[in-house]
Amino acid sequence: MTQDRVDSPRASRLSHFSRDSAREQDDASFPVVPEQNFHVRRITLIALLVVAVVLPFAYVAAMAFTDLRSREADATDMTLRTVRVAEEHALKVFDMNEALNSRIVDLTEGLDDDGIRACEPTIHDKLRTMGGGYPQVAAVSIFGLEGALLASSRFYPVPVLSIGERADFVGIRDGNELEHVSKVMNGHVAGEQVFNMGVERKAADGSFAGVVSIALRPGYFDAFYRELLGGSNDTPMVMSLVRTDGAVLAHYPSGPRGPAELTPASPFAEAVAQGRRAGVVRMRSNLASGNLIVAFRHVGSYPVYVLCGYRTSAIWSAWYRHLSVLILSMFTPSIALWCVIWLSLRRLGAEEEAWERWQAEASMRRSVESAYRQSRKMEALGTLVGSVAHDFNNLLMILSANVQIVRRRGVGGVDRELSAMERALKSGQSLTRQLLGVARKQPLRTETLSLERWLPTCRELLRASLGAKVSLVIDSGVDTWPVRVDAAELELALINVAVNARDAMTNGGRFTVRASNVVFRHEDGFPLTGEFVQLSLEDTGAGMAPDVLARAFEPLFTTKSKGMGTGLGLPQVFAFCESSGGLAAIDSAIGAGTSVRLYLPRASAEPQSASPVEAGAQESDAPQGLRVLLVEDNQEVAAGTEALLQMMGHQVTCVFNADMALRLLDDARAKRADTGEPLPFDLVLSDIHMPGKLNGIDLAEAVLAFDTRLPVILVTGYAEELDRARHVNVRVLSKPFDIGLLEKLLEGIQHDLAPTDIDPATHPADS
Template sequence: MLRLLRAMLVASVLVPSVLFAVIAWRDYHAVVAETERNMNKTVQVLHEHLHKIFDTVQQTLDRVDERTQGMSWDEIARSESVHVYMKTLDDELPQVGVIALIDPNGFTRALSRAFPVEPPTNVSDREYLRVQRDHDAGLFISEPVIGRNTKARQFNVSRRRSGPGGPDGAFNGILVAALHADYFKDFYSRVLPGGEESISIVRQDGTVLMRVPEIPNANPARLSPGNGLMQASARGAGEGMYRNVSQVDGIDRLYAFKRITPYPVYVTYGMPQTEIMATWRRNMLLYATFALPATLALVGITSLAMRRARSEAVAMHRWAEEVRNRESLEAALRQSQKMEALGQLTGGVAHDFNNLLTAALANLHLMAPHLPAPGARYLDGTRTALERAKKLTGQLLAFSRQEAVDPQVVDLADSLRAMDDLLERSVRADIRLDWDLDPGPQRVEVDPVQLEMAVLNLVLNARDAMPDGGRIRISSRAVADPEPGVEDRGAGAVVLEIADTGTGMPPDVAARAFDPFFTTKSMGKGTGLGLSMVYGFARQSGGTARIESAPGRGTVVRVALPATAKCPAADLPMPEAAAGATGPVRLLVVEDNALVLMATVEGLVQEGFEVMTADHGAAALELLEQDSAFDVIVSDVVMPYGVSGIDLARQVRERWPRIRVLLTSGYSPESLTGLGSDTVVLPKPFTPDQLAARIRALLRPATVA
């Protein structure tokens, strides 16, 4: 029964639709044929009118030539009777603006509108004079110009003046009649019914002499070779039809054209395709008024019988859609939990590694002076391995969002422009960098170093995905509404996109691209931490990162960051060193790791500092209550007993503002914002000489410009 009902429903729609389509097809061709007949009648009228004008102008110029036969140019210029004769002819022709006689040197010697012509106007730059001087062009119709005397739009009809020795081909100046554009505009405006139809006068080479309606500053000087009229002219067609999109207003029109034989001019009449379609649609609406109710009644009866079956199908579809949505949400939740667990795991491992690396580098630095010369190369190898381990732990901490950061307000577009040279040097010669940075503020609050590392990692990944070269597009823009996953700080969001034209990734690879240590590169070509560092940077900055990719279609990495309304703040003035301080610099080193504490203290003592120690932040505060005569406090960030290095720095700044604080950690679940310019961070791992140099830089008095 259901199959029968479906077949009846299909037939009740299909049969009337097919019949209606056949009627519509036949009616459309009938409307087009009727339109073409009417357009041909109109263009015939326009042809007769324009042909008569050109014939009249030619006869007028011939009569002026006969009147001045045998006269020298000086005689013509002094002859008032010649002027009166030309004026009489001019007054009889409303389409003619002026009749002129121009000598071989290009000077106007007689005008129908003025006598005498003083001073003579030089028209050597006009097209009609150049053409007639080169060869006898017969009755030549020039390009449209603005009259020097009338200041009105016109095009000129010219012919050579007969030579003094007869028609021997010698150039003896020209006779010119200027045809008013306004005359044709007024006449054609009465012909047009007032819609979007158009009438044009076009020279055989495509120069548009006149067009109605006229659109200021939009008329093309010449039709393109691909225009339908130009193609018909190239075939030698004297009349016909063609369809074309106007170069002036972009309207799709059907055109009828006819050549004004023997003159090299065409007149065209264009009808908008929308008006043809509107006529056809009105006919179809009339037909549909009768056909639609019967069809709807038949469909309604059949649909009523199928309502219950459809309801059941819709319910089943909704249930399946809910199942798919739930599975999608569960997959997203599992992915989020996996990334969070990986972040916590890698953060803890990297934190412990940083302490071990700090102790190893410090002891290596202390041991270096005591090794004999042959052992120096082994020492360099060990130091290189530790530096690579340092870079690896930094990438792990960036992914886990537990790296010590110093967020600052920066303009993303300005930061990207500052990286231009670095990125250009990072890609090969067969790869082009395209920039698309929107103007306007794009302020975000991020760690500038992490931002630079993230952009560099993305560009290097894009480079490696294009072994045969290609294009990398770097774009940024501000958006009003933050997308899901971006903190809403009331200022919208800023989106950074880096797209390549490389090999792309299949869906299963794109889904794991942010996982740490996941890489598709060959052994030794990558650690798999580049994209995970980008993901960690985005999440730690309050934003999110996403990948769109498909095999053979390139990859787009989109990093969305919360925008901020803050302006880049000026650095706070650095406290001055204690006046009159003498003797060695006193340091308080706060570190809960015994290996790091031992190596750090030994290195600082060798650097000439006086050092006291505390195992944790609470012990440091107790010591400061008894003795606060320290110049600098060097403290780890993550410590036990409820007082972290950041807590210690804040309390020292409030209670002992004279003392400066140097935090030494690569792991920080807290933000360093607001600690001031007298609190700086030295990421672990480091060597004693690096720590000593940072302490001395911190104690150096601020320079006043």
């Protein structure tokens, strides 16, 4: 198998234009591009890339640093404001407790332990009245010289209870100011977790006589801190009420109740040791399980501090979220810009290498634009042709049917007139076929051909088209690949090119037909890629001028004298190649002849050998005529076809649209289901394009769905309808069809039907 490869310079010439005319149009359509300084462009792109990388990073770093400092400052400011409010609240509570303690001391002034026990009922009522109105107060108690409980707001009479060994009692007795506010403990009197605020009770001689203690609920402070921080458990802030030794009196968010202390070596402990009454420190809290920004304030003259902390983890979390948004919003376009610059650098090298091939690329672009314009012209022509083709084919069908009727009736003395009408019919059919082919609406009957065997069979046909003055050379090649095309359209294309070649060689010449295999690659610059068979049609005629060459494939364009050409020959060639999946190209120059090349794609299947036709094996059987349901909307076409079918010995029932035909068939099927009678038709012969809801293809699909076998033959003049009809798997005739071909199809259907399929009672005897 031989393969010819087409190089890029040669491929660039395979277009509708000659090289000279293409170059002229290049100059007219595309401005001259000045030379580029690739070195300067590369340096510029590198500098731009550096700036595009550095600036976003610098901006994000600066913004991130500023945002972090701003968030820390906001957190510090919030803790300072909050701790000031908490400090004022704690000061009011402790001052109120101090005043309450003073009132109780005044109440018991001059009474020793026995005296208090003697007045216990009165003292109990007063203690209950004084302490019961405050939610923070759990109990108010009076303890004696040895720590024994003398009176309480919670109990009467009081149980036997002593706090003589408790740290706050011992501390107050010994003058330790710190113990005036005790640690959190489980209060024996209050019956809940409390911390006590006590004062010394003195005897008449000024000696220590006992303690007055007010038990405060830590939960009261927890609730206040919760409201102060917004009432949410997931707040980033924490609040604490702490003694100067680090013992925690109240804390929010609250954890497990019990004695808790801050780390002795914490920055807060150092600040307390330095005597600082207020400030801000950073520390790790064992209560908050993390690092905090802590603002603290000393509560009046009491050994208590209020602390407000802001979790740095919350600051970092919010900062990370903002930073993520900043990075996403900043680096998404930046990455796109980096990619663009990087790709620009890569493309710059390729552009530098491809600079000298720019003209070839521009030429290819013009070729594509020209092909697009050609396709638009073909589309416009197809719209025009498609609108009249159906009616024109019907007119030809009317004329053809009536000519056949006259011939079959054996009318004498009109043979010459009938022959003239038949010649006119063939001319009309040929003209319609050319118009439909150019408009890409000609129904194609594709088959796999071996040009090696097929071309020699066209020799006589081409000789007749070329005339006696032109010699014919056919080189079908060796091991030429098969192609899948419409053989009739390929034959018509050869004839069209041959007729043009004959007219270009008025004094004689040589017409060469040569077939060869070619392979196009993408880098060849050809509009097609893959394996093709190149069919070269070359003449030695006068050639074409550039302006004529540019319009060679344009429909209805011709340089021949009026009445000598239609301008449809070369457009038919172009349309045929394109509809076959290939391309037609033409090269020509004045005095150098013309070369038309058809590129047809290689077929995947091998051509099939024609099987011998069995010669009339059933002729002696003489089958009976068929019952035909004719569906045709044109009354004259229907009348002519009906008359011909009747002359062939068939019964014909004619309806004028598919809707009526389907109702007729449905009624027959219903009757068959009730009575068992067979369908009254053996065949449906229908046009495709008809008025109504259904067309012929819809009717065929419905008929093929019947449980009874009923052959269908469709008739159309549109390629689109023909393609769909073939998918339905029915016999299809393209208008205008040969009456003899229809007769052969009917004979085949008669032979295919079994004798029992035809009801003798409903069929006439053969004539």
